[in-house]
Amino acid sequence: MNDNSQIDYELSLKYWADIPPTVDGVLGGFGFISNADIEGSKLFLKSILALDNAPGTDLALDCGAGIGRITKHLLIPYFKKVDVIEPDEKFINTIVDFVGQDKSKIGTLYKVSLQEFEPEKKYDIVWNQWVLGYLTDEDLVLYLQRCRDALSEHGMIVIKENVTSSGITEKDDTDSSVTRSLKQYMKIFKRANLYRIKQCKQTNFPSGIYPVYMFALVPNGRVTESSHIMKTRSTRSSIVNTQICNNNKQ
Numbered sequence: 001m002n003d004n005s006q007i008d009y010e011l012s013l014k015y016w017a018d019i020p021p022t023v024d025g026v027l028g029g030f031g032f033i034s035n036a037d038i039e040g041s042k043l044f045l046k047s048i049l050a051l052d053n054a055p056g057t058d059l060a061l062d063c064g065a066g067i068g069r070i071t072k073h074l075l076i077p078y079f080k081k082v083d084v085i086e087p088d089e090k091f092i093n094t095i096v097d098f099v100g101q102d103k104s105k106i107g108t109l110y111k112v113s114l115q116e117f118e119p120e121k122k123y124d125i126v127w128n129q130w131v132l133g134y135l136t137d138e139d140l141v142l143y144l145q146r147c148r149d150a151l152s153e154h155g156m157i158v159i160k161e162n163v164t165s166s167g168i169t170e171k172d173d174t175d176s177s178v179t180r181s182l183k184q185y186m187k188i189f190k191r192a193n194l195y196r197i198k199q200c201k202q203t204n205f206p207s208g209i210y211p212v213y214m215f216a217l218v219p220n221g222r223v224t225e226s227s228h229i230m231k232t233r234s235t236r237s238s239i240v241n242t243q244i245c246n247n248n249k250q
């Protein structure tokens with residue numbers, strides 16, 4: 001399937017309205033992969049924060065945050081404040097309690113869908129995980145463009161999503177979502193004028209589920225202005241192309 005303009009936003013919201021506000025709920029019964037997921041994301045985030053011209057650590061945005069699983073376990077430990085976007089009322093109302101003792105680090109909670117979100121601040125990291133399949137290609141490109149324009153000086157967009165092995169976009173009618181291929185994501189990044197500086201495949205996930213990839217994206221112009229962005233502080237390597245890795249081989 002290549003035309004995913006058939007995504008029904010109301011149906012997606014109705015689907016999530018019936019899901020309990022738990023880790024198992026937001027992970028579709030795969031709550032047991034949460035720890036491995038967070039560990040993989042931590043390695044990826046740490047490698048980004050070790051780059052020359054690394055993003056700052058003042059403000060992150062957790063997009064399609066569910067009950068705040070990523071906010072709590074990944075972003076709050078690294079950022080001074082974390083803003084959240086989540087359209088489901090029950091999920092967004094759970095976030096503060098779920099985060100618990102570090103709740104003072106939660107910034108603004110936006111109860112809105114990504115396709116309607118207009119950023120008002122500048123972000124160091126915009127983290128999108130297991131949510132972009134709910135947007136049509138057109139809305140996704142426009143949303144990424146808005147996020148790109150809302151990045152702080154060295155800010156980055158991170159995407160962590162399932163991708164198909166079939167090479168084509170697959171539709172799920174249960175929650176009106178799509179799973180895109182790597183090629184489809186590359187086209188979307190290009191249309192949004194984003195450059196992929198790092199890509200890692202998540203490891204330590206059970207077999208039989210979609211492969212999961214992480215991408216770090218920066219505005220296109222920034223890379224030509226400073227191609228040394230890819231040199232890591234630890235190695236000072238001179239790689240200027242996209243760094244491709246598994247999450248246990250940063």
Ligand SMILES: C[S@@+](CC[C@H](N)C(=O)[O-])C[C@H]1O[C@@H](n2cnc3c(N)ncnc32)[C@H](O)[C@@H]1O
Pocket residue numbers: 009012013016026027028063064065066067068069070085086087088091112113114115129130131134135
């Ligand atoms: C699979 S859960 C992932 C939650 C969270 N990112 C995580 O990894 O724990 C998908 C989330 O996306 C939200 N969602 C669905 N459609 C959305 C949209 N159009 N805009 C923003 N969020 C959406 C759902 O309410 C749900 O919280």
